[in-house]
Amino acid sequence: MRRYLLSALLLAAFVALWQLVASLPGVDDLTLASPAETARAIGRDRSLLASNMWVTLEEVLLGLAIAVALGAGSAILMHLFRPLREAAYPLLVASQAIPVVVLAPLFVLAFDYGIGPKLAIVALICFFPVTVNVLDGLRSVEPELLKLMRSLGASRLSTLVRVELPSALPFFFSGLRVAATVSVIGAVFGEWAGADKGLGRLVLLGNNQLQTARVYAGVVILTLIAVALFALVTLAERAAVPWRRGGTAG
Amino acid sequence: MKTDLEAPAKEPLSSQDTAIALEGVSRSYRSRRGPVRALARVDLRVRAREALALVGPSGCGKSTLLEIVAGLQEPDEGTVSALGRRGARERLGVCAYMAQRDLLLPWRDALGNAALALEAQGVGRREARRRAAPLFERFGLARFERSLPAELSGGMRQRVAFLRTLLAGREVLLLDEPFAALDSITRGEMQEWLADALAAEERTAVLVTHDVEEAVYLADRVAVLSPRPGSVVAEIEVPLPRPRGRRREAMTDPDFARLVRRALEALER
Ligand SMILES: Nc1ncnc2c1ncn2[C@@H]1O[C@H](COP(=O)(O)OP(=O)(O)OP(=O)(O)O)[C@@H](O)[C@H]1O
Ligand SMILES: [Mg+2]
Numbered sequence: 001m002r003r004y005l006l007s008a009l010l011l012a013a014f015v016a017l018w019q020l021v022a023s024l025p026g027v028d029d030l031t032l033a034s035p036a037e038t039a040r041a042i043g044r045d046r047s048l049l050a051s052n053m054w055v056t057l058e059e060v061l062l063g064l065a066i067a068v069a070l071g072a073g074s075a076i077l078m079h080l081f082r083p084l085r086e087a088a089y090p091l092l093v094a095s096q097a098i099p100v101v102v103l104a105p106l107f108v109l110a111f112d113y114g115i116g117p118k119l120a121i122v123a124l125i126c127f128f129p130v131t132v133n134v135l136d137g138l139r140s141v142e143p144e145l146l147k148l149m150r151s152l153g154a155s156r157l158s159t160l161v162r163v164e165l166p167s168a169l170p171f172f173f174s175g176l177r178v179a180a181t182v183s184v185i186g187a188v189f190g191e192w193a194g195a196d197k198g199l200g201r202l203v204l205l206g207n208n209q210l211q212t213a214r215v216y217a218g219v220v221i222l223t224l225i226a227v228a229l230f231a232l233v234t235l236a237e238r239a240a241v242p243w244r245r246g247g248t249a250g
Numbered sequence: 251m252k253t254d255l256e257a258p259a260k261e262p263l264s265s266q267d268t269a270i271a272l273e274g275v276s277r278s279y280r281s282r283r284g285p286v287r288a289l290a291r292v293d294l295r296v297r298a299r300e301a302l303a304l305v306g307p308s309g310c311g312k313s314t315l316l317e318i319v320a321g322l323q324e325p326d327e328g329t330v331s332a333l334g335r336r337g338a339r340e341r342l343g344v345c346a347y348m349a350q351r352d353l354l355l356p357w358r359d360a361l362g363n364a365a366l367a368l369e370a371q372g373v374g375r376r377e378a379r380r381r382a383a384p385l386f387e388r389f390g391l392a393r394f395e396r397s398l399p400a401e402l403s404g405g406m407r408q409r410v411a412f413l414r415t416l417l418a419g420r421e422v423l424l425l426d427e428p429f430a431a432l433d434s435i436t437r438g439e440m441q442e443w444l445a446d447a448l449a450a451e452e453r454t455a456v457l458v459t460h461d462v463e464e465a466v467y468l469a470d471r472v473a474v475l476s477p478r479p480g481s482v483v484a485e486i487e488v489p490l491p492r493p494r495g496r497r498r499e500a501m502t503d504p505d506f507a508r509l510v511r512r513a514l515e516a517l518e519r
Contacts, residue, residue: 148353152366152370153371
């Protein structure tokens with residue numbers, strides 16, 4: 001509880017500072033919208049913001065789902081087949097070095113203005129933290145536990161299901177937490193590269209049209225989405241990993 | 251009662267009496283500072299339904315020996331058989347191995363942890379739990395079926411691990427210092443509990459321990475290993491009927507005390 005109180009205080013201090021800087025002489029409305037103006041913009045443009053928010057949210061959630069399915073799946077395969085792991089791991093790391101900002105327009109060229117390229121970009125960004133964490137989790141199982149399963153006569157699959165996957169759950173959630181926060185950034189990049197709707201596009205457009213307050217409103221909502229996703233993952237972890245109350249792994 | 255049997259007469263054992271046989275078993279590990287010889291030419295026999303205690307100084311290869319019998323490792327030299335099975339895979343199928351730590355899965359309740367032994371063999375989850383439940387009643391764990399390991403005391407966790415070992419349904423029980431992690435009071439209680447459990451179960455058991463009194467209290471025979479590389483330096487018969495009643499009373503028996511002394515002498519030689 002105290003933790004939340006401190007966070008709230010810190011946030012309030014930040015907003016106050018923001019308001020202060022925005023009301024300094026020489027800072028005009030085009031450069032920086034004050035919190036009050038931003039709040040007013042949110043109220044005024046709420047239906048516009050809401051409809052675009054749903055678009056972005058859909059990109060984020062679907063992209064995350066793809067990343068989780070592919071990431072967890074390939075982590076399990078890489079865990080089960082060592083040669084595959086050794087071959088694929090460097091590629092996995094390399095995939096992280098791909099500058100997504102550069103790649104995004106190419107995706108849009110290759111596909112179209114639809115949801116496809118956004119999903120591809122969100123999934124590409126989120127794939128890495130999920131895969132690496134699940135793989136680490138699967139490999140973190142104590143050798144003695146594996147020995148126990150062997151002595152009990154368990155098959156490879158049985159050991160995977162009963163010991164390795166549950167052990168990897170906390171790691172999976174750590175990865176998902178990271179993925180959830182970066183997924184929003186991914187969706188925005190995707191929309192910047194070419195889109196006709198979405199919060200990212202709204203922000204870009206607002207920038208061009210000098211609607212600074214609307215840009216700030218969009219940014220605030222994007223941030224809220226990321227924070228909400230993070231909180232949701234944490235709640236899901238508490239429900240799914242009750243034996244490690246509040247603990248995070250790795 | 252004749253107690254002080256001198257160096258166990260190597261009575262010819264018919265193969266059907268022998269549950270476990272090790273002949274000339276050696277095992278080395280590679281370490282960064284060259285090879286470590288853990289076991290050197292161990293010869294040992296365990297009779298069917300006998301309880302054998304294995305004592306020896308720390309690091310002399312007791313766990314290694316147990317893992318070899320269990321089929322979790324193969325020796326570098328020598329032969330091992332358990333119930334006539336010679337290959338590691340075959341031995342795995344007849345031996346149940348309980349490690350030094352309880353190794354309970356923290357996300358499973360006590361009953362689920364014990365039932366794991368059945369699930370590993372393909373029994374369905376509910377059926378496995380149903381079959382494990384009566385043992386909780388019998389071995390003093392009733393009402394703790396649904397507790398998570400974190401909610402159990404050290405002694406209870408060890409009991410659950412032991413039930414899991416029993417439920418594996420193997421003829422041979424291999425117990426590696428099952429009480430090492432417990433405080434001395436719980437340890438005493440657990441020794442009495444295990445004595446009853448072993449008497450009730452009538453299986454062949456090998457029990458590794460540091461504690462000579464524990465060895466004499468629980469076993470029909472005590473094998474003493476030398477410091478590393480381990481080999482058998484003495485075998486001491488314990489010709490007292492099992493189970494031996496309350497531990498404190500059993501230990502005051504002069505025969506018991508004499509056997510403990512002999513084992514200690516062998517250890518310190
Ligand atoms: N995997 C391994 N790699 C290298 N050396 C090992 C390995 N396992 C055991 N050893 C070494 O082999 C020797 C025997 O080990 P082991 O665990 O069998 O002894 P122990 O009698 O069970 O000891 P303790 O009483 O402490 O449990 C030790 O010196 C140990 O350091
Ligand atoms: Mg040991």
